[in-house]
Amino acid sequence: MAIHKVGVVGCGLMGSGIAQVSAQAGFPTVVREVSSELVDKGLKGIEKNLSRLVEKGSLTEAAKNEIRGRLTGVTSISELKDCDVVIEAIIEQLPAKRELFTELDKLCPPHTIFASNTSSLTITEIAAATKRPQRFVGLHFFNPVPIMKLVEVVRTIATDPAVYEEMIAFGAKLGKTPVHANDSGGFIVNRLLVPYLLDAIRALEEGVGSVVDIDNSMKLGCGYPMGPFTLLDFVGLDTTYYIAQIMFDEFKEKRFAAPPLLKRMVLAGWHGKKSGRGFYDYSDPANPKPMSL
Ligand code: CAA
Numbered sequence: 001m002a003i004h005k006v007g008v009v010g011c012g013l014m015g016s017g018i019a020q021v022s023a024q025a026g027f028p029t030v031v032r033e034v035s036s037e038l039v040d041k042g043l044k045g046i047e048k049n050l051s052r053l054v055e056k057g058s059l060t061e062a063a064k065n066e067i068r069g070r071l072t073g074v075t076s077i078s079e080l081k082d083c084d085v086v087i088e089a090i091i092e093q094l095p096a097k098r099e100l101f102t103e104l105d106k107l108c109p110p111h112t113i114f115a116s117n118t119s120s121l122t123i124t125e126i127a128a129a130t131k132r133p134q135r136f137v138g139l140h141f142f143n144p145v146p147i148m149k150l151v152e153v154v155r156t157i158a159t160d161p162a163v164y165e166e167m168i169a170f171g172a173k174l175g176k177t178p179v180h181a182n183d184s185g186g187f188i189v190n191r192l193l194v195p196y197l198l199d200a201i202r203a204l205e206e207g208v209g210s211v212v213d214i215d216n217s218m219k220l221g222c223g224y225p226m227g228p229f230t231l232l233d234f235v236g237l238d239t240t241y242y243i244a245q246i247m248f249d250e251f252k253e254k255r256f257a258a259p260p261l262l263k264r265m266v267l268a269g270w271h272g273k274k275s276g277r278g279f280y281d282y283s284d285p286a287n288p289k290p291m292s293l
Pocket residue numbers: 049052056119141142143144146147148190225226231235
């Protein structure tokens with residue numbers, strides 16, 4: 001099956017990144033948000049990213065305009081009815097995702113493949129809201145989507161092997177390196193990353209080292225691009241807390257249990273970089289200062 005048109009639902013951080021790479025890969029791409037303000041905000045972010053590439057000389061102005069021309073922002077879900085693939089990147093809540101896919105299932109032709117960008121929910125449970133679980137996969141991208149080279153392509157026990165291989169090829173067409181992953185909580189990356197991030201918080205709670213010293217240890221000792229606390233703030237503490245809860249619920253293992261400090265920071269509204277405070281204070285964004293915790 002040839003993929004002519006891609007739909008993306010959600011134009012937030014992840015959805016706009018996915019829409020950008022899809023348009024950059026040459027696919028006419030329709031991206032949907034719930035309001036025209038959110039559509040504009042998402043498209044402006046893409047515009048800014050593309051302009052940065054032009055400034056750096058890695059994209060011509062003409063190529064930028066072509067990419068921009070392949071992107072259409074919409075607010076009505078019915079505009080996705082002729083897409084060959086629809087990728088969902090909305091709020092990480094099962095009922096909202098199931099409701100969306102039930103609607104898409106009625107709208108889209110039988111050949112359309114559905115994908116969810118969920119990082120922790122079970123693909124099987126989302127796919128079960130449709131009559132086409134055999135044409136349903138997970139496509140899990142990483143933040144920032146235009147930069148991070150990986151996409152986890154997730155198959156369930158119901159995914160048709162031909163559809164799955166097509167999505168592996170699609171991931172490569174988007175310029176990503178696809179990895180095969182089964183529908184197990186957190187897939188590959190979060191299965192390993194989440195316990196690591198939670199352990200860094202536990203190390204802090206136990207007084208093993210300070211926020212800055214633990215960050216520097218992993219950055220300079222192991223060559224990680226960001227230390228765990230910088231990464232926690234980047235991913236979002238609310239997001240990490242939510243993922244940890246889902247994974248703990250799935251596996252009932254201590255390594256996925258959210259440490260009390262994380263819970264308290266989320267309750268206090270310290271969600272990381274996006275809220276201005278997390279393990280660091282971002283009052284001066286170029287110079288984050290560690291919080292005293
Ligand atoms: N959007 C687009 N481009 C961006 C960007 C953004 N948000 N942030 C940085 N970039 C680009 C820069 O323009 C720059 O491009 P050039 O090399 O072409 O100049 C490049 O990325 C490097 O940026 P910087 O020099 O400013 O900073 P850096 O070297 O620290 O890199 C980073 C930034 C790529 C984010 C790097 O720190 C990194 O890889 N961090 C780890 C990110 C990570 O682990 N992401 C996965 C999170 S987990 C997840 O997403 C899934 C989940 O389920 C929780």
